[in-house]
Amino acid sequence: MKLENKVAIVTGAGRGIGAAIARIFAQNGASVACVSRTLENAKKTADEIQAMGRKAIPYAVDVSSAAESEATIQKIFTDFERVDVLVNNAGVTRDGLLARMSESDWDTVLDTNLKGAFLWTKPVARAMVKQRSGCIVNISSVVGLVGNGGQSNYAASKAGLIGFTKSVAREFASRGVTCNAIAPGFIVSDMTDSLPDAIKQKVVQAIPLGAFGKPEDIAEAALFLASPAGHYVTGQVLAVDGGMTM
Amino acid sequence: MAEKSLEEKVKDIIVDQLGVNAEQVTNEAKFIEDLGADSLDTVELVMAFEEEFGVEVPDEDAEKLQTVGTVIEYLKDKTEK
Ligand SMILES: NC(=O)c1ccc[n+]([C@@H]2O[C@H](COP(=O)([O-])OP(=O)(O)OC[C@H]3O[C@@H](n4cnc5c(N)ncnc54)[C@H](O)[C@@H]3O)[C@@H](O)[C@H]2O)c1
Numbered sequence: 232m233k234l235e236n237k238v239a240i241v242t243g244a245g246r247g248i249g250a251a252i253a254r255i256f257a258q259n260g261a262s263v264a265c266v267s268r269t270l271e272n273a274k275k276t277a278d279e280i281q282a283m284g285r286k287a288i289p290y291a292v293d294v295s296s297a298a299e300s301e302a303t304i305q306k307i308f309t310d311f312e313r314v315d316v317l318v319n320n321a322g323v324t325r326d327g328l329l330a331r332m333s334e335s336d337w338d339t340v341l342d343t344n345l346k347g348a349f350l351w352t353k354p355v356a357r358a359m360v361k362q363r364s365g366c367i368v369n370i371s372s373v374v375g376l377v378g379n380g381g382q383s384n385y386a387a388s389k390a391g392l393i394g395f396t397k398s399v400a401r402e403f404a405s406r407g408v409t410c411n412a413i414a415p416g417f418i419v420s421d422m423t424d425s426l427p428d429a430i431k432q433k434v435v436q437a438i439p440l441g442a443f444g445k446p447e448d449i450a451e452a453a454l455f456l457a458s459p460a461g462h463y464v465t466g467q468v469l470a471v472d473g474g475m476t477m
Numbered sequence: 478m479a480e481k482s483l484e485e486k487v488k489d490i491i492v493d494q495l496g497v498n499a500e501q502v503t504n505e506a507k508f509i510e511d512l513g514a515d516s517l518d519t520v521e522l523v524m525a526f527e528e529e530f531g532v533e534v535p536d537e538d539a540e541k542l543q544t545v546g547t548v549i550e551y552l553k554d555k556t557e558k
Contacts (some may be wrong), residue, residue: 232550357524360521361524403517405515405517
């Protein structure tokens with residue numbers, strides 16, 4: 232059990248990559264605060280975890296809202312008493328060419344993907360500093376490393392998350408708190424299901440390992456970073472992308 | 478045993494948090510220059526004071542609390558209200 236007696240918060244835990252992370256953490260002994268926009272999805276993941284005999288509580292919250300996030304984080308600390316691992320995974324896309332991108336599509340993506348990570352990391356990191364241990368994992372994207380036409384807002388948010396990760400890692404390293412980013416490539420999920428087949432085929436051709444990844448591939452990487460095995464790793468960006476960005 | 482004074486409690490927290498000797502913690506001592514605190518230590522100190530005394534210290538106040546004496550005065554003022 233790599234996470235025995237640990238408490239983890241996973242945002243965007245309702246489906247896809249976040250659900251896979253919540254599941255693998257629970258399989259490894261963690262209690263999990265399952266945060267998602269809709270209670271229905273958060274509850275689905277939490278129910279699965281409870282069925283494994285682990286503690287899990289669902290929370291419905293918009294991670295880009297400061298007030299909602301603050302109240303929920305307080306509730307989580309009351310419900311679980313401590314937090315050892317925070318995974319900032321909630322994320323959205325609002326794709327479009329820059330020449331046609333609306334301000335609201337820019338704001339929605341930056342507010343959820345980047346500001347959301349700020350709003351959740353700040354209070355949780357304070358508690359981790361106090362307990363002199365903790366692990367923060369931010370789910371970035373290969374798009375944050377190499378860019379992507381039609382995703383300037385998303386790429387900016389995911390690249391921003393990498394700068395944020397490294398700065399947080401530096402600020403808290405002396406207190407035993409690590410912070411890393413994972414940059415997934417193309418992973419099978421609701422987010423990529425919506426891509427047209429022609430695009431999917433082109434994408435696969437650009438992946439050296441020749442296939443989309445699975446949410447579990449990202450979850451395994453998160454588990455490594457959160458487990459004792461990853462304790463000496465901080466400020467890094469781990470690309471789990473089938474070789475796309477080597 | 479008599480209840481510790483606010484001043485004693487503040488100094489205990491500083492000794493504990495910064496790992497310094499009690500004699501170093503004079504009212505004039507500056508956290509960063511004299512007691513070797515880094516900027517994150519000063520944030521942690523404020524968090525510890527908030528917890529011990531059940532007060533909230535806004536960031537603009539926290540910035541002004543650079544010596545042991547100013548903290549004691551500030552907290553006396555806050556807890557009397
Ligand atoms: N799927 C991929 O190929 C891929 C690639 C790189 C990075 N990522 C990143 O991985 C993360 C998870 O992606 P996924 O593919 O599982 O996506 P998904 O759309 O299936 O799941 C996203 C989750 O985030 C939650 N969420 C979105 N906005 C939220 C908000 N404002 N407040 C609270 N929760 C919110 C959703 O409810 C959902 O549970 C995202 O950050 C995404 O950018 C995904």
